[in-house]
Amino acid sequence: MLNRTILNPEYDALLNEISRVFEQCVDFGGTVLDTIQKHPINEYTDSTVFLLLRDYLEYLDGISILIKSGNTEAAIPIIRSMFEHFLSIRYILDRHSADRAASYHVAHIKSRIKLHKQYSKEEIGKFKKTLEESNYSFPLPEIDATERIQNLDSLLNGKYKRINDEWDKTRKRNKKEKSGGKTPNWYSLFSGPKTLYELAAHLKQLPEYELLYRTWSAKTHANSAIHSVFSTGYTKPLRTPESLKTVSTWALTWSFTLFEEILNKYRKRKKQTYAWFYVYLRKTYLRVTSGEDLINIIQEK
Known part of the structure; x- marks a missing residue:
């Protein structure tokens, strides 16, 4: 073989x-x-x-x-x-190039926020239950990522506000047209593919x-x-x-x-x-x- x-x-x-x-x-x-x-x-x-x-x-x-x-x-x-x-x-x-690259940054920031929220006190219980149902028994510590999320949100509403507004506009358009998925791809912003x-x-x-x-x-x-x-x-x-x-x-x-x-x-x-x-x-x-x-x-x- x-x-x-x-x-x-x-x-x-x-x-x-x-x-x-x-x-x-x-x-x-x-x-x-x-x-x-x-x-x-x-x-x-x-x-x-x-x-x-x-x-x-x-x-x-x-x-x-x-x-x-x-x-x-x-x-x-x-x-x-x-x-x-x-x-x-x-x-x-x-x-x-600058807008498209900044759109890539915004997509990354949003994915980081989503990851932090998965391990938050409010969400960790759901994940622990999933682990138990899959016969995993290792401890999963709760992580208070409030400050990290706030820092990332401040970037979206500050340095990246124009791009973030475009992201929200694209997401709403996708939802209305039922195309491209609920979460836009970074290259979809500014009427992209x-x-x-x-x-x-x-x-x-x-x-x-x-x-x-x-x-x-x-x-x-x-x-x-x-x-x-x-x-x-x-x-x-x-x-x-x-x-x-x-x-x-x-x-x-x-x-x-x-x-x-x-x-x-x-x-x-x-x-x-x-x-x-x-x-x-x-x-x-x-x-x-x-x-x-x-x-x-x-x-x-």
């Missing part, structure tokens, strides 16, 4: 080559993060793009580790999340959403396990490389796109550095994205 030793030298060399390219992308991503810090635009855009890209690079680094061991199927939930980060960063960079599908359509990334994201979602939500048998006629062993080309193609393509667009926004002079970086990796990238199979695998049935 699992062979941890890669016996094919050519296959092992390919995995190491692609993994190194991912590592170099992560390293260059650090240069992009540094550029954001050294050439700030505004606190909302800078902090949001920086942190979204930081998470994106962490996922990219994780995929490089999985590819090196040949476990590309396990990378699918990771690249699915990367796609959402990719859309989020591009949406903020597209236009009205209501759903991730609409966000992908807005950014002209709908093909990736339809052809990739939907399939990846099925795997992430445990809805495609049987497919691993139906598609081949037998139960596949672990660490099969069938997703190597897809995962590598899109992770690298999105990374190159993000690096270029962020540098365009923050420091166009750095584009020469990006050009050198891309040329350095271009040979492997073209090999990965070509129409030819990276490897031919013959499974014993």
